[in-house]
Amino acid sequence: FLKLISVRFSLAVLVLLAFLMVLLCLVTILGNMLVILAFIMDRNLRHRSNYFFLNLAVSDFAVGVFCMPLYIPYLWLVMDYLVCAASVFNIVLISYDRFLSVTKAVSYRAQQGIMSSSAIKMVAIWVLALLLYCPAILFWEHVAGHSVVPVDQCYAEFFHNWYFLLCASTLEFFVPLLLVTYFNVHIFHNIQRRQRRGSVQDCEPPRSSSLSWRFCGLPRPGASSPSSEAEESVSSLTRSWRPAVVANGPSRTETSSMALKRNFSASFSSKSGSKLQRDKKIAKSLAIIVCVFAICWAPYSLLMIIRGVCQRKCIPKSLYEATFWLLWINSSLNPFLYPLCHMRFRMAFLKILCPKNFASDFYSRSVLCVLLL
Numbered sequence: 001f002l003k004l005i006s007v008r009f010s011l012a013v014l015v016l017l018a019f020l021m022v023l024l025c026l027v028t029i030l031g032n033m034l035v036i037l038a039f040i041m042d043r044n045l046r047h048r049s050n051y052f053f054l055n056l057a058v059s060d061f062a063v064g065v066f067c068m069p070l071y072i073p074y075l076w077l078v079m080d081y082l083v084c085a086a087s088v089f090n091i092v093l094i095s096y097d098r099f100l101s102v103t104k105a106v107s108y109r110a111q112q113g114i115m116s117s118s119a120i121k122m123v124a125i126w127v128l129a130l131l132l133y134c135p136a137i138l139f140w141e142h143v144a145g146h147s148v149v150p151v152d153q154c155y156a157e158f159f160h161n162w163y164f165l166l167c168a169s170t171l172e173f174f175v176p177l178l179l180v181t182y183f184n185v186h187i188f189h190n191i192q193r194r195q196r197r198g199s200v201q202d203c204e205p206p207r208s209s210s211l212s213w214r215f216c217g218l219p220r221p222g223a224s225s226p227s228s229e230a231e232e233s234v235s236s237l238t239r240s241w242r243p244a245v246v247a248n249g250p251s252r253t254e255t256s257s258m259a260l261k262r263n264f265s266a267s268f269s270s271k272s273g274s275k276l277q278r279d280k281k282i283a284k285s286l287a288i289i290v291c292v293f294a295i296c297w298a299p300y301s302l303l304m305i306i307r308g309v310c311q312r313k314c315i316p317k318s319l320y321e322a323t324f325w326l327l328w329i330n331s332s333l334n335p336f337l338y339p340l341c342h343m344r345f346r347m348a349f350l351k352i353l354c355p356k357n358f359a360s361d362f363y364s365r366s367v368l369c370v371l372l373l
Contacts, residue, residue, distance in 0.1 A: 021068065024325075024332055028064030031335035032057040038348035045344055048111070048118050049097045053338060053345075055122045056090035059083050060331035068328065077156055081133035082126075085172050087331055089125045091293050092176045098286050099183035102279045103190050132171060136164065162308030173301040180290045187283045194276055285341030292337065296330035299323040 035057035039045050066079035101108045111117065133156075140157035141147045148157060158164045300323040307315040338345040 024329065025064050025068040028068065028328070028332040029061060031332060032061035032064065034349060034352060035335045035338060035345075036061065037352055038345060041351060042344070042348040045348055048115065049094075049101060050344075051115070051118050051122070052090060052094045052097050055125065056087060056094065056334060059086040059090055059126075060334050063087065063328060063331040076154065077137050078134050081137065081156075082129050084327065084331075085129035085132050086126055087334075088172055088176050088293070088297065089129055091289060092179050093121055093125055095180040095183040095286055095290065098282050099187055102187045102282060105275070132168060160308050160311055162305060165308045166305050169301045169305055173297050177294060177297075180286075180293070184283070184287055184290060187279070187286070191276065191279055191283060281341070285337070288341060289334070289337050292333055293330060296326050296333070300327045 036054065039050070039054050060083075062079065062083040066076070067083060136158050137156050144157065148160070149155060158168075303315055303320055303323050307320055
């Protein structure tokens with residue numbers, strides 16, 4: 001392999017390419033290892049949705065360990081296609097999990113502590129990725145009865161079979177892209193609908209001159225009941241007061257009721273506002289991950305099909321190899337998207353990279369980590 005590429009490139013270019021490949025391999029391995037260590041060291045990260053990020057980090061870590069440095073026939077091909085497909089399917093799984101957390105928050109929180117369903121989904125991701133390419137890699141030559149790959153080269157037998165490449169690319173890229181786009185669109189529509197509903201929500205008018213406040217949170221008679229969190233807030237507040245009558249003035253019942261409704265309104269709106277802000281952050285972080293995924297995978301998926309149709313005659317090999325490395329770069333970028341979009345990952349990375357013995361407070365540790373990075 002080295003002899004083949006040394007013919008096409010000068011020694012200086014070959015050294016530069018080797019250095020860049022080794023650097024990219026190390027960044028991929030170390031970056032995703034950092035995500036895995038964060039889960040080991042920080043228990044706050046160990047909840048249902050973040051385990052999907054761990055599964056993605058494992059697949060991207062495998063890309064750096066097996067795909068980039070190894071060039072062994074079959075083993076290299078199997079691991080290459082397996083972990084790259086698993087990385088894509090993990091992004092779909094993360095998008096689906098975020099979609100459920102935003103659009104079906106009550107049922108999602110009810111299943112937060114159930115790890116069996118998450119484990120089944122993560123295993124299913126690897127099985128699906130294994131079934132997509134590995135049988136074709138291992139058995140294509142035996143089914144066809146002959147090999148089309150030269151002895152001195154290493155690529156899959158279906159490399160120039162455009163209809164297989166079209167089907168595989170549809171399942172590996174186009175369908176996942178449509179799914180994550182669907183999830184993102186519904187998440188943003190859900191957030192916009194809640195924002196509009198909050199901005200135009202009616203307030204009950206004062207019932208008497210003694211009640212000068214306005215209340216925007218409790219449902220009108222006959223309306224649907226509030227959520228379970230709202231009911232718990234009401235019950236906890238109603239237990240804190242008892243009715244009593246005061247002569248020549250508003251009763252303590254009225255005063256307590258006013259305080260109850262004001263406190264509940266503030267609590268309900270505060271919880272709704274914090275949930276909406278959290279969902280906005282989820283939507284933004286997911287949109288960033290999906291956009292990076294689309295940018296890195298789209299050129300390779302399209303050129304792979306075109307190259308198969310025209311039998312390598314219409315696409316320069318250097319351009320195709322550039323898109324191939326762009327696909328791998330996605331695994332290098334994924335671990336850096338976590339600290340940018342999630343506070344808990346930033347805190348966990350700070351604990352790993354900047355131990356407390358270097359600095360005594362959070363601000364100085366943060367500055368030190370910025371300088372180190």
